[in-house]
Amino acid sequence: MHIGLVRRQCSLKKAGAERYCVNLFRGLQALGHRVTVIGESIDDELRAEVEFLPVAVNKLTSWTKNRSFAENCEKLIRSQSFDIVHGLSRVAGLDTYRLTDPMQTHWVKVWYRNPVSRWLQQLNPRHRAIFELERRLYRPTGVRRVIVQSKLDARLLTEYFGVDESRIRRIVNGVDTRTFHPGVRNDRAEVRAEIFRQLGSGTHASSMAVGRADDETPLLIFASMDFRRKGLDSLLLAMSRMKNREVCLLVLGAGDISGYQRRANAVGLAGRIHFAGRQSAIQRYYGAGDLFVLPTIYEPFPNVNLEAMACGTPVITTATAGGADIIESGCNGYVIPDAWAVDQLADQIDRHFSLSRPDRQVMSDHCWQTASKLRVEDNARQVAEVFEEVLREKNAA
Structure with missing residues (x-):
C-alpha cells in the first residue's frame, strides 16, 4: 500500500505524538509499505528515511495555524493518489484517523471547570475551528475508521459524536523495548x-x-x-x-x-x-x-x-x-x-x-x-491491518 501519513510535526525531538509518527512510519515501512509523511515539518535527519510532502501554514494566530493546516493539507491529499490516508492530526480527506491529541470537545469541558468560563471558551476562534474539524471527522460521512488507544476515548466518541462502534478500532500504544527496558x-x-x-x-x-x-x-x-x-x-x-x-x-x-x-x-x-x-x-x-x-x-x-x-x-x-x-x-x-x-x-x-x-x-x-507485550512493531502491524480492512471496503465500493 501507498500510505499518506498526516502529522503536523514528525519528530523525535518533541512530545509523544510526534515521536509516534516516526515509530509508525518506520514500522509500516518495515512491513513493506510505501509511506509519505504529510505535514508542516520533519526532522532533517529523518528526510532520508521517508518521503515528505510539506504543507504551508499561516502562523499569524493559533486559529489560523489550525485552519490553514487543515485546509492546505486537504488540498494536497486530493492532488495525490494514496491507497490510504491516515491522520494523526485533525484534517479532512482522511480514510482513517487515530485519536492522538486530546478530544477538544471533551478537553474544554474538563479543563474549564467554571461553567461561565466554559461557555466563553465556546466562542474562542481556536476552539471553534477544532470543534468543526472534529465534527467533520466523526460524522457518518467522515473517516471510515477511528483508531483509539483506550476504552475511555471509545466511550467519549460515542457520547459526544454518536460514532458507531463498528467504526472504532482500539489499538493500545506501543513502546520501543530496545530503548526502554x-x-x-x-x-x-x-x-x-x-x-x-x-x-x-x-x-x-x-x-x-x-x-x-x-x-x-x-x-x-x-x-x-x-x-x-x-x-x-x-x-x-x-x-x-x-x-x-x-x-x-x-x-x-x-x-x-x-x-x-x-x-x-x-x-x-x-x-x-x-x-x-x-x-x-x-x-x-x-x-x-x-x-x-x-x-x-x-x-x-x-x-x-x-x-x-x-x-x-x-x-x-x-x-x-x-x-x-x-x-x-x-x-x-x-x-x-x-x-x-x-x-x-x-x-x-x-x-x-x-x-x-x-x-x-x-x-x-x-x-x-x-x-513487553506492547511493542511499537505490534502497534504498526495492527494499524496496517485496519488499513487493509478499509482498503478492501473502498475497493468493494
Missing part, C-alpha cells in the same frame, strides 16, 4: 547519585537529600512538556500532605520551572524537588525512580506511562487518562479517580513506600511483563 536500571546508582547531588546543592537543600543517593530515599519521577495539564500542581499538593516526608521528586521536561519551584517552596517542599529540564536519554531517569507519577487531567494515552513501565517503574495515573487501561492497581501501578483527588494521590504514594523492597521488586517485574 529494565536493563536501564543497571545505571540506577550512578543516575541517583547525580540527581541527589543536584538536590543537595540547592539553596533550600534538606539535610535528608544531602549525600543520599542510595535506594533508601524514595524518588518520584514526573515527566511532561505541559506541567499544568499533566497535574504537577496536584502532585506538589499531594507531597505536602503525605506522611512520608523523605520522598523526593525529579521533574523532567520543559515548563514554567521557576514558577513551579516557587509553588513547591510555598508548600514546604524546598530541597525535595529537582527540575532537570528536557532530557534526551529519559530512560535513565525512569530506571532511577521508584514510582512514576502522572496525575493528568485528560489525554488519550500518555506514552510516558508505558515507557516508565518498560523500565520497570510502577505508575500512578488518573482514570481520566487512556493509559489507565493497562494498569492493574497494586500489581504494576495505581489509578486515582482524577487529577483533583489529591488526598488519594498522597495516600497511594505513602502506601507504595510502605511496601517491602521485595514487594516493590515484584511490582517492577510486573511492569515489564505488561510493557
Whole structure:
C-alpha cells in the first residue's frame, strides 16, 4: 500500500505524538509499505528515511495555524493518489484517523471547570475551528475508521459524536523495548547519585537529600512538556500532605520551572524537588525512580506511562487518562479517580513506600511483563491491518 501519513510535526525531538509518527512510519515501512509523511515539518535527519510532502501554514494566530493546516493539507491529499490516508492530526480527506491529541470537545469541558468560563471558551476562534474539524471527522460521512488507544476515548466518541462502534478500532500504544527496558536500571546508582547531588546543592537543600543517593530515599519521577495539564500542581499538593516526608521528586521536561519551584517552596517542599529540564536519554531517569507519577487531567494515552513501565517503574495515573487501561492497581501501578483527588494521590504514594523492597521488586517485574507485550512493531502491524480492512471496503465500493 501507498500510505499518506498526516502529522503536523514528525519528530523525535518533541512530545509523544510526534515521536509516534516516526515509530509508525518506520514500522509500516518495515512491513513493506510505501509511506509519505504529510505535514508542516520533519526532522532533517529523518528526510532520508521517508518521503515528505510539506504543507504551508499561516502562523499569524493559533486559529489560523489550525485552519490553514487543515485546509492546505486537504488540498494536497486530493492532488495525490494514496491507497490510504491516515491522520494523526485533525484534517479532512482522511480514510482513517487515530485519536492522538486530546478530544477538544471533551478537553474544554474538563479543563474549564467554571461553567461561565466554559461557555466563553465556546466562542474562542481556536476552539471553534477544532470543534468543526472534529465534527467533520466523526460524522457518518467522515473517516471510515477511528483508531483509539483506550476504552475511555471509545466511550467519549460515542457520547459526544454518536460514532458507531463498528467504526472504532482500539489499538493500545506501543513502546520501543530496545530503548526502554529494565536493563536501564543497571545505571540506577550512578543516575541517583547525580540527581541527589543536584538536590543537595540547592539553596533550600534538606539535610535528608544531602549525600543520599542510595535506594533508601524514595524518588518520584514526573515527566511532561505541559506541567499544568499533566497535574504537577496536584502532585506538589499531594507531597505536602503525605506522611512520608523523605520522598523526593525529579521533574523532567520543559515548563514554567521557576514558577513551579516557587509553588513547591510555598508548600514546604524546598530541597525535595529537582527540575532537570528536557532530557534526551529519559530512560535513565525512569530506571532511577521508584514510582512514576502522572496525575493528568485528560489525554488519550500518555506514552510516558508505558515507557516508565518498560523500565520497570510502577505508575500512578488518573482514570481520566487512556493509559489507565493497562494498569492493574497494586500489581504494576495505581489509578486515582482524577487529577483533583489529591488526598488519594498522597495516600497511594505513602502506601507504595510502605511496601517491602521485595514487594516493590515484584511490582517492577510486573511492569515489564505488561510493557513487553506492547511493542511499537505490534502497534504498526495492527494499524496496517485496519488499513487493509478499509482498503478492501473502498475497493468493494
